[in-house]
Amino acid sequence: MQKRVISGILALALVLTLTLTLAQADVRVELDGIDGGSASVTVPEDDSAALLEGYLYQVNGLDVPEVVKAESSGNTASRPATYAVALNDVTNNIYRRLVPEIKKIAAGESASATIVITDMPITYTQEVLGHITIIEGGALSKAASAKIDELFGADVNHDALLSKLLANMPYELYWFDKTNGMAISYGIEADENTVTIPYIVVGFCVADAYRDTTKYLVDDEDKIVKDEDGNPVPDYTAVDTTKTGAARTAAAKAAEVVAANQDKGTYGKLVAYREFITDAVEYNKAASKPDYPYGYGDPWQLIYVFDGDSATNVVCEGYSKAFKYLCDLTWTGSDPEVACYLPTGTMDGGIGAGLHMWNIVSIGGVNYLTDITNCDSGTTGAPDQLFLCGAEGSVDASYAAATTNGTVTYVYDQNTKDIYDQELVLSETKYSPLAFDLNQLIALARYAAGITTDKSAAIDVNNDGIISAADLTAMAQSLAS
Known part of the structure; x- marks a missing residue:
């Protein structure tokens, strides 16, 4: 019954907002609808009415008229994302290529957790390598090999890459044994002047519950690799798709x-x-x-x-x-x-x-x-x-x-x-959906519509000492809860 009353008063407020003006030149509004819908936008003064009007249509379960959509379109903006793991360009490109392949493994569509990336070659010139001898005796020199390892390690941040994958994919990596980790290797093509890494190989250790225990490592001649005791070495990146599919x-x-x-x-x-x-x-x-x-x-x-x-x-x-x-x-x-x-x-x-x-x-x-x-x-x-x-x-x-x-x-x-980064700074107080009474809602709607200039404490819904769009946000949070 209470929500019916609230809905009715919001319908009244919807009519009142046809003449809405807000004093601020740039108003931040973040509103939660009763149905869980949301809007997060930054609007100039002349779009404030359209924004609030659109919101009030939404919370009353009505379609937003096209004219309202048009008036408030083009102004959507997001809160700046502060989520960290700032990856450099090379590492981020590897991350982007790994994500869809990891999802395939999680869905039971791939039998291997070895992912080969071939479409982002990395090239190091003589200048970058420090003018060292690249080819010596027909093979890559030790100095060049060490320098390439150093440069590749700087370009591809293994730890940051793995951390971001784990932080962003709580479901998709259920098959991954993070205690045994992820390995990154690469191929090399070189001449006297240039070294190119044509492909990068990322291998994930599969948890025992999802690993295909019938598979073993093989060498370049497709022969099973054996340990020093003569036992075949398991392929820890082999995936049992019957288990991951389930x-x-x-x-x-x-x-x-x-x-x-x-x-x-x-x-x-x-x-x-x-x-x-x-x-x-x-x-x-x-x-x-x-x-x-x-x-x-x-x-x-x-x-x-x-x-x-x-x-x-x-x-x-x-x-x-x-x-x-x-x-x-x-x-x-x-x-x-x-x-x-x-x-x-x-x-x-x-x-x-x-x-x-x-x-x-x-x-x-x-x-x-x-x-x-x-x-x-x-x-x-x-x-x-x-x-x-x-x-x-x-x-x-x-x-x-x-x-x-x-x-x-x-x-x-x-x-x-x-x-x-800033995600780690915690509130000292518990989150609580704000409570308000219907008189506050009516007063705030009248003020927002310009019918009254009264800025009494009764309509300071969030008790921050200011009558602003933040009070609409607070009221919406309470409705949404």
């Missing part, structure tokens, strides 16, 4: 979760995702122990969260990746309304002191600590004390989040600090 059902389940909650607002979606994950799995205590016999694998991935099997459970990495994946499916594009990140480091006071992965959720440019693992039943922060919570501290030292069961401390590791 994992697609987990991705389909995740999509179902998103679809089932699409009519909820921003906060409602996030709550639903947390509740789904904590209902689907419990903490895998066996996998968290040093003597876990099976090595790195599915308990650290998100597959078990979406497989519908109550017997398969995960550790913190699985919880965090699953939450990020649901967020990534929901809020897409280069400037998502909600962005979710995967920091790693150490934790003290939660499920136990030690290595940990959790989430940072960025909403409206503010970052909130979220630890889905420690929101599960029986944990320190259950059910939501460590969900979009406030934390005190600093990036370089640590952040402390208070719960009724004690304080939980989070320390970022160096890899996380290298990957992210």
Whole structure:
């Protein structure tokens, strides 16, 4: 019933906005619709009316008239993305080529995790090489080989490349054994004046659960390579497509979760995702122990969260990746309304002191600590004390989040600090959908429409001491929740 009343008043406000003027010359408006839709735009003064009008059509479930679309078109702009892992051009080009191939592996469409990149040759001239002798005795000289290794290592940042892949692909790399890593090699073509790298080979170690154990390494003559004891050497990049193909059902389940909650607002979606994950799995205590016999694998991935099997459970990495994946499916594009990140480091006071992965959720440019693992039943922060919570501290030292069961401390590791930038700075206060009453909504709509100049505190919805478009944002957040 309340939403019907709100919708009716917004319809009134829609009519009033036909004469809307805003005092600011450049107004920033970020609005969440009741249905979860959003707009994030920067508009000059003469487009402010069209922008708010379009928003009010949306929240009332009406099609935005073409005239309104036309008036506000061409002015969309995004919040500047601060997500780090600043890759140089060569490394970024490799990243872009790896992504579609990794997705093929995840979908069961590729039987090898060895990816060959042939369409971006790298050339080093004599000047770049420092005028050293390239060819000596009919072969590449030792000095040239060492220099090429140095230059290639500078052009292709292995660690930053892997970090960005892991941070951006929480689902697609479920088959990857990051404890054994990724290797990069290259081919060489050379003459007396120039060295060219015609192809780059990136090999990923496949986790045992998804590796084809019938495949072995072969040499240039297609003979099986054997170790010093005469045993055939396994091909650790061989993929069992029957296993990776079956994992697609987990991705389909995740999509179902998103679809089932699409009519909820921003906060409602996030709550639903947390509740789904904590209902689907419990903490895998066996996998968290040093003597876990099976090595790195599915308990650290998100597959078990979406497989519908109550017997398969995960550790913190699985919880965090699953939450990020649901967020990534929901809020897409280069400037998502909600962005979710995967920091790693150490934790003290939660499920136990030690290595940990959790989430940072960025909403409206503010970052909130979220630890889905420690929101599960029986944990320190259950059910939501460590969900979009406030934390005190600093990036370089640590952040402390208070719960009724004690304080939980989070320390970022160096890899996380290298990957992210401003995303790591956390809010000291918990995220809370703002509440307002209908009189405030009416007063703010009248003010925005120019019917009144009253700037009373009653219409300062977000309590920042200023009557501005930010109050519309705050009101929309409350409606969306």
